Amino acid sequence: MSNGFDYSKLTGMKLLFAKLADKDRNGFLDKTEDYDEISVFNKMNDSYEEGLGDKKSEISIFKDDNKEIHYPNFIDRKPEVKDIKNSREYLKEEQLKLISLKVQQEAMKKQINLSKADLDYWADKIFSISEEYNIQPTLLISVIAKETNGSFRRNLNSSTGSGPMQVTTITIQDFFPNAKGSWNGVYKNLDNDLLNSILYKKDENGDFIKDEQGNFVLNKLSPKALRDECSKNDKLGIEVGLLCLKMKYAKAVAEIKFGRANYKTVPQTIDKLKSGEIQLTELENQRAIEIALKNYNSVFDSYATEVIDTLKTSGFDFKDVKLIEPIK
Numbered sequence: 001m002s003n004g005f006d007y008s009k010l011t012g013m014k015l016l017f018a019k020l021a022d023k024d025r026n027g028f029l030d031k032t033e034d035y036d037e038i039s040v041f042n043k044m045n046d047s048y049e050e051g052l053g054d055k056k057s058e059i060s061i062f063k064d065d066n067k068e069i070h071y072p073n074f075i076d077r078k079p080e081v082k083d084i085k086n087s088r089e090y091l092k093e094e095q096l097k098l099i100s101l102k103v104q105q106e107a108m109k110k111q112i113n114l115s116k117a118d119l120d121y122w123a124d125k126i127f128s129i130s131e132e133y134n135i136q137p138t139l140l141i142s143v144i145a146k147e148t149n150g151s152f153r154r155n156l157n158s159s160t161g162s163g164p165m166q167v168t169t170i171t172i173q174d175f176f177p178n179a180k181g182s183w184n185g186v187y188k189n190l191d192n193d194l195l196n197s198i199l200y201k202k203d204e205n206g207d208f209i210k211d212e213q214g215n216f217v218l219n220k221l222s223p224k225a226l227r228d229e230c231s232k233n234d235k236l237g238i239e240v241g242l243l244c245l246k247m248k249y250a251k252a253v254a255e256i257k258f259g260r261a262n263y264k265t266v267p268q269t270i271d272k273l274k275s276g277e278i279q280l281t282e283l284e285n286q287r288a289i290e291i292a293l294k295n296y297n298s299v300f301d302s303y304a305t306e307v308i309d310t311l312k313t314s315g316f317d318f319k320d321v322k323l324i325e326p327i328k
Helices: 012-021 037-050 081-085 087-108 116-133 137-147 169-175 184-199 223-230 234-258 265-275 282-296 302-313
Strands: none
Touching: 012 037, 012 087, 037 087, 087 116, 087 137, 116 137, 116 184, 116 234, 137 234, 137 282, 137 302, 169 184, 169 223, 169 234, 184 234, 184 265, 223 234, 234 265, 234 282, 282 302
């Protein structure tokens, strides 16, 4: 039995922070020579307390003697008219703080201390993409943390992959409409907005540029050029990685439901997921995400398992969270 604190009675943000700090996932916060889960919890809690603004709270921090804990009792003031006007900005600020904390926690697993500038940088990138494409920030953070080994390096480039999600030319070539055996049409059906944003040029107003024949103009003429651009543009790198992961997920669901993933079953799967005809159980969806992650990075067998474990400790809802949402 662990000598640490059983944090099961915590609620809200405290429970989230405790789960994030619990590296060995044993339900307790421990302090050892190798890793101080209690200090990690305290740092996240301190950061959140400092950003509460007009909210008041009792201090809720584990004491150094490991013998006492005070539980929080938040008191929210009644909203005023100006609060309603600024509610969207407030929610954005809170989301950015939570994303920063999660990025910080993932980096600390590798004993990497990120600067505030780095945390703000990644929080902004991940938040904007999660909002634009309705994807859970925790999933993006977990993949980026694995692909960068917790360093969250900017403009990442290697001999095989580029960008924060380390995309390769082998996968990217399927994006392009004229590639041999192209899956471009399937990608269009999967997420046309995301595909277009990646592939085609936009003008200063954000509108797609067309040629004399009325066709969209490609942003990059080859898969290699697009891959290399991901090492110079982290937002693009995340977008490309997200589209790759979505297709891996569609193929994983096709395997689960049809026993195989090919040019016939994958489009059917996408259509049935969007129409709501395919309904996955919590375990099926967890399995589909795990298969997608395994196929996203086929180098290490432990890759998918570690990301899934990270998602579980973050309170990730595998039942309701899907990479391809039904069209309402």
